[in-house]
Amino acid sequence: MKLALKELTYYKFKYLLVTLILFLLAFLVLFISALAQGLAKENVSGIEQWNKSEYVIASDADNNLSQSNITDKSDEAINNVAKGDTIKTAMQKVETDSGKTDLMFTQLTDNIKPDPSEGHIPKSDNEVLLNEKLKAEGFEVGDKIKIADxxxxxxxxxxxxxxMFSHTSMAYVNEDGMNDLKGNHISVVAYDSLSDSQKDEINKLDDVKVISQDDMLN
Structure with missing residues (x-):
């Protein structure tokens, strides 16, 4: 112990550098962890806000919302088993001052309505609620966004x-607004809860299956 203390005293600068390197490594790990958590949040924050326990998704979508496309016929059959929130989406590019950016247009339902931090929920078919992040593009309440091309x-x-979903900002419109968008389709049907018998009945339908919110987020 005495020899170790003497060596530390003699080689002050060397051990100061070692301490500094260890501190910087700890800071780097902390920084990367925070960055990873932030990126993960941007991947699923919009879905987390729906706060539903189960989703009916296209069986060939690999539990991926952006790949799910449920037909009107399947949606009717699903809702005949249990009434849920049918969620339509449409990926679109909109024009900004810096170029074009992707938006995931999503239909508002009776139970899925984000809480605005500014302004209000869309009331007419030509209104849209945007992600707060898009303020950095210069957008303000009352401005108009144009669908590219x-x-x-x-x-x-x-x-x-x-x-947000999959690092893409979501844009909420009402049912009429979604119907005006080309490329819209039914992505999922969301539920607060389903009984085991309801899950079994839905899983027997063609081309759809029931998954949990954890499966959706993963």
Whole structure:
């Protein structure tokens, strides 16, 4: 112990560098962990806000919302078993001052309505609620966003925090607004809870299956 203390005293600069390196490594691990958590949050924050326990998704979608496409016939059959929130989506590019950006347009339902941090929920078919992050593009409440390469625009009714999926900002419109968008399709049907018999009945339907929210997020 005495020899170790003497060596530390004699080689002060060397051991100071070792201590500094260890501190920087600890800081790097902390920084990377925080970055990973932030990226993970941007991947699923919009789905987490739905706060549903089960989803009916296309069976060939590999539990991926963006790959799920449920037909109107299947949606009717699903809702005949148990009434749920049918969620339509449509990926679109919109024009910004810096170019074009992707938005995942999502239909509002009776039970899926983000809480606006500014403005209000869309009330008409030409209004849209955007992710707060898009303020960095210069958008404000009352501005219009234009769908790229199309003669269609939406008026920004408000903004909400943390509405993202797969690192893409979500844009909420009402049912009429979604119907006006080309490329819209039924992605999932969401439920607060399903009984075992209801799950079995839905799983027997063609081309769809029931998954938990954890499966969706994973």
């Amino acid at each position: 199309k003669d269609q625009s939406f008026k920004i009714s408000g903004f909400a925090n943390n509405i």
